[in-house]
Amino acid sequence: LDRAARVVAGPGAAPSFVDGDLxxxxxxxxxxxxxxxALTAGGDGADLLANGELVSVDAFDVDPVDTTGAGDAFTAAxxxxxxxxxxxxxxxxxxxxxxxxxxxxxxxxxxxxxTAEEVRAFLADRGTHGPERD
Numbered sequence: 001l002d003r004a005a006r007v008v009a010g011p012g013a014a015p016s017f018v019d020g021d022l023x024x025x026x027x028x029x030x031x032x033x034x035x036x037x038a039l040t041a042g043g044d045g046a047d048l049l050a051n052g053e054l055v056s057v058d059a060f061d062v063d064p065v066d067t068t069g070a071g072d073a074f075t076a077a078x079x080x081x082x083x084x085x086x087x088x089x090x091x092x093x094x095x096x097x098x099x100x101x102x103x104x105x106x107x108x109x110x111x112x113x114x115t116a117e118e119v120r121a122f123l124a125d126r127g128t129h130g131p132e133r134d
Contacts, residue, residue, distance in 0.1 A: 001032035006083065008038040008075050030054060038078055038093075040071065045097065048082075048089040057093035060101035060126065069109025074100035077119070098122045 001017065007029070009017065014025040022039065029037045029049050037049040045058040077099035082092035098119045106112030114122070 001028055001034065004034045006036045007034065010040045014039045036082060040074060046093060048093050050089045055089040055093060057097050059097055062101045062105055064104040066107045067104050070100040070103050073103040073113060095119055
């Protein structure tokens with residue numbers, strides 16, 4: 001963990017980093033002060049860790065047609081917003097969660113991928129920033 005700089009891991013993979021469960025992974029990554037870590041949990045949202053600070057983002061509630069590619073859509077949007085655009089974790093996480101949610105509303109993975117403008121409109125329809133959990 002002391003060498004990890006950027007990690008995106010789901011509930012199956014994250015615990016393997018620490019030989020424990022998801023809660024152990026969250027604690028260990030936070031304690032290791034990793035610069036950017038996303039621990040994803042699909043429809044249960046994601047925890048983003050930035051230098052020991054935890055930000056939790058809920059998934060958006062949509063009527064899913066096909067969840068194929070939702071995790072990939074989330075990861076791609078998170079990389080775009082958090083790493084490339086250097087947005088704060090909460091804003092980047094909400095953008096990524098919205099991207100994944102929209103992706104689930106169409107059949108198959110690629111037809112559901114939204115444009116940045118579609119994601120912004122989705123977020124605007126649900127309030128400026130979208131859901132956040134404590």
